[in-house]
Amino acid sequence: MPAPPPDARSFRSEVVSVVPCGADAVLLTLRPELRLPPIRSSRFFMLRREDALSPAIPRPFSIYRQNGDTIEFLVKVMGRGTSALAQSTPGTKLRTLGPLGNGWPTLSGGGAPWVMLGGGVGSAPFFMAIEQALAGMDGAPPTQRSDLTFLFGAAHKGFLYDVDAFERLGIRVRTATIDGSHGFQGNVLQLLESLQRSNELPERVRLLACGPERMLEAVARFADERHLDCWLSLETLMGCGVGICNGCPIPTNPSGPRGSWGNVKCCVEGPVFKSTEILLGALH
Ligand SMILES: Cc1cc2nc3c(=O)[nH]c(=O)nc-3n(C[C@H](O)[C@H](O)[C@H](O)COP(=O)(O)OP(=O)(O)OC[C@H]3O[C@@H](n4cnc5c(N)ncnc54)[C@H](O)[C@@H]3O)c2cc1C
Ligand code: FES
Incomplete structure (x- = not known):
């Protein structure tokens, strides 16, 4: 039976800062009341304010950065839960549950280069992925900068959050916007194909993607063909985050490695899945 990770804890944290980011997001920095060990990128936390401003059900957010005793989240304001978090001020108390989920695989060097595709706030799980790959993880040697590419796409430049910070990591970062307001005009897959055509990237790459469902569907199709x-990191709706409420089912690919069971739970078996394991079209 899939179960919550053994290192997950429910604890209180205090808001350190809330800094506007892009057109509609904030960078939310928290100081947990307990000391957290280094957290693998693309794991997540369930967050809610302890006061009545937040809905009773907490909301899931990928860890964006971890610095000493603070953890940071990139929160795009969507509805009541994210608005309440964005309206927090230094000292606001949050109920914090995590770290949850599995996280990205180790981005080891030596094989095909890694290309990370982030759509809008789907960039959140990539910042630490790049930091951790460059530092070396799980005993793997550090990955060369030239083996890491981040393609950041959005409808327009206001949704390319914190792009300067990604550029400062020193890897190849390219942006794509549908309206052409920043970087390549088009989506991230069109950008990837154009980089392959110009030989900036080879045909054989390893892909990681996080973003809207339709983007992930297109990425999965691209990889399959x-x-x-x-690997895809999914941002489904979630209730509990720990495998109890059945609020996050993802249909499995019947001919894939998880096909013996009809659904997986995104919270405890994901949020990262190999694209061949799941069926994305059924999500909407
Ligand atoms: C593992 C995981 C990691 C995530 N990481 C981040 C992150 O780092 N930063 C971030 O900003 N968000 C992230 N999300 C999405 C975030 O949890 C939702 O945006 C949030 O729950 C919305 O809550 P709300 O109360 O503000 O909006 P609601 O009132 O719940 O919803 C407002 C509107 O947004 C739609 N909506 C809500 N959630 C989603 C979603 N996941 N995808 C598409 N539409 C949605 C609803 O259908 C509704 O129309 C993540 C989700 C998961 C599962
Ligand atoms: S969110 Fe409750 S089971 Fe996954």
Whole structure:
């Protein structure tokens, strides 16, 4: 039976700062009341304010950065839960549950280069992925900068959050916007194809993607047609985050490695899945 990770804890944290980011998001920095060990990128926390401003059900957020005794989240304001978090001020108390989920695989060097595709706030799980790959993780040697590419896409430049910070990491970062307001005009897959055509990237790459469902569907199709290894981090709606409420089912691919069971729970078996394990079209 899939179960919550053994290192997950429910604890209180205090808001350190809330800084506007892009057109509609904030960078939310928290100081947990307990000391957290280093957290793998693309794991997540369930967050809610302890006062009545937050809905009773907490909301899931990928860890964006971890610095000493603080953890940071990139929160795009969507509805009541994210608005309440964005309206927090230094000292606001949050109920914090995590770290939850599995996280990205280790981005080891030596094989095909890694290409990370982030759509809008789907960029959140990539910042630490790049930091951790450059530092070396799980005993793997540090990955060369030239083996890491981040393609950041959005409808327009206001949704390319914190892009300067990604550029400062020193890897290849390219942006794509549908309206052409920043970088390449088009989506991240069109950008990837254009980089492959100009030989900036080879045909054989390993893909990681996080973003809107339709983007992830297109990425999974792209990978399938070209037989590329591809991992997706899903941002489904969630209730509990720990496998109890059945609020986050993802249909499995019947011919894939998880096909013996009809659904997986995104919170405890994900949020990262290989693209061949799941069926995305059924999500909407
Ligand atoms: C593992 C995981 C990691 C996530 N990481 C981040 C992150 O780092 N930063 C971030 O900003 N968000 C992240 N999300 C999404 C975030 O949890 C939702 O945006 C949030 O729950 C919305 O809550 P709300 O109360 O503000 O909006 P609601 O009132 O719940 O919803 C407002 C509107 O947004 C829609 N909506 C809500 N959630 C989603 C979603 N996941 N996808 C598409 N539409 C949605 C609703 O259908 C509704 O129309 C993550 C989700 C998951 C599962
Ligand atoms: S969110 Fe409750 S089971 Fe996954």
